[in-house]
Amino acid sequence: MNILGLAGPPGSGKTTLAWALTAQWGPGTATIPVDGFHLPNATLEERGLADRKGAPDTYDVPALIKFLEALRDPKRGDLTAPDYSRELHEPVADAIEIPAAITTVILEGNYLGLNRAPWNEVRPLLDLLWYIDQPWPVTSKRLIARRVETGRDVTEARKWVESVDRDNDALVRSKTRSVDRVITPEELR
Numbered sequence: 514m515n516i517l518g519l520a521g522p523p524g525s526g527k528t529t530l531a532w533a534l535t536a537q538w539g540p541g542t543a544t545i546p547v548d549g550f551h552l553p554n555a556t557l558e559e560r561g562l563a564d565r566k567g568a569p570d571t572y573d574v575p576a577l578i579k580f581l582e583a584l585r586d587p588k589r590g591d592l593t594a595p596d597y598s599r600e601l602h603e604p605v606a607d608a609i610e611i612p613a614a615i616t617t618v619i620l621e622g623n624y625l626g627l628n629r630a631p632w633n634e635v636r637p638l639l640d641l642l643w644y645i646d647q648p649w650p651v652t653s654k655r656l657i658a659r660r661v662e663t664g665r666d667v668t669e670a671r672k673w674v675e676s677v678d679r680d681n682d683a684l685v686r687s688k689t690r691s692v693d694r695v696i697t698p699e700e701l702r
Contacts, residue, residue, distance in 0.1 A: 514584050515617045516638065518625040520689055521645030522682040523567065524652035524659070526701055527621040530645065534619055543615045547622025549595030550577045551604045567681055569624050574631040581638040584611070584618060599663045623681060626689035636691050644692040649682060651698065 517534075519527045531544040550573050557563040562571050583592055596608035611618070624632045626642050636642060656678050660670035 514589075514615075515640050516581065516584060517617065517619050518636070518639040518642040519619060519621040519645065520623060520625040520642060520685070520692070521696075522647060522649075522652050522685045523623055523678050524655035525645040525647040527623075527645055530696070530701065531619045531621040538617060541615055542617040542619065543609070543611050544619045544621065545580075545594045545609060545611075546597060547572065547577065547620060547625070548597035549604050549608065550574070550580075550622075551597060554603055565677055567623075567677055569627060569629075569632060569681075569684070572624070574635070578631070578634050578638065581620075581635065585638065589613060599659075602663070623685050624689075626691055627685070628688055628690040641693045642691060643694045643696055644689055645696045645701070647698055647701075649679070652682060653678070 519531050521527050528544075528546060531546075535542045535544045551557075551566065552560075552562070552571055552573055554563065554566075557566055557571055562568070565571060580592075580594060583589055590613050592611040593607040594609040594611060595604045595606050597603075598605050620639065625635055625639065626644065627633065627635075653674050656674045657667070657670045660673060661667050665673070
């Protein structure tokens with residue numbers, strides 16, 4: 514099993530690149546978005562984290578690590594992974610099927626190279642980590658548009674992006690380590 518991690522700030526183009534690579538590399542490849550490992554909204558509410566959804570502590574990182582270890586098991590059979598529904602704004606368990614025939618997984622998420630616990634346990638489970646470097650003015654416009662497309666008011670979307678997403682962006686830019694390749698905006702054109 515080969516596992517490529519695609520990291521970068523929110524809105525940098527990780528999902529778009531992951532799906533393009535999956536299409537290019539063919540049927541032995543699967544894309545897994547780390548957003549599927551978000552904690553459920555009810556759990557976020559209970560823990561007082563709902564107003565920070567998307568921050569590193571709003572994910573079930575132990576479940577992500579367990580999933581990556583299962584991928585690495587040479588005797589593994591078919592697996593499933595969670596996905597994230599932008600309509601429900603909620604993770605959906607077992608939504609992505611990963612047949613045993615899959616030989617390459619592209620895992621895309623903001624914090625794959627974050628050098629603090631528990632995220633620092635993820636990087637050793639990846640073969641390669643690529644970082645997408647998009648400037649804040651580009652990512653913030655994309656994030657506002659994404660929130661509006663999924664039913665949020667534009668004023669509320671801007672407020673969220675300027676607070677929560679901006680903090681997450683700064684964290685990813687300053688604390689991502691052990692990157693094998695940096696992908697520039699010019700390469701994504």
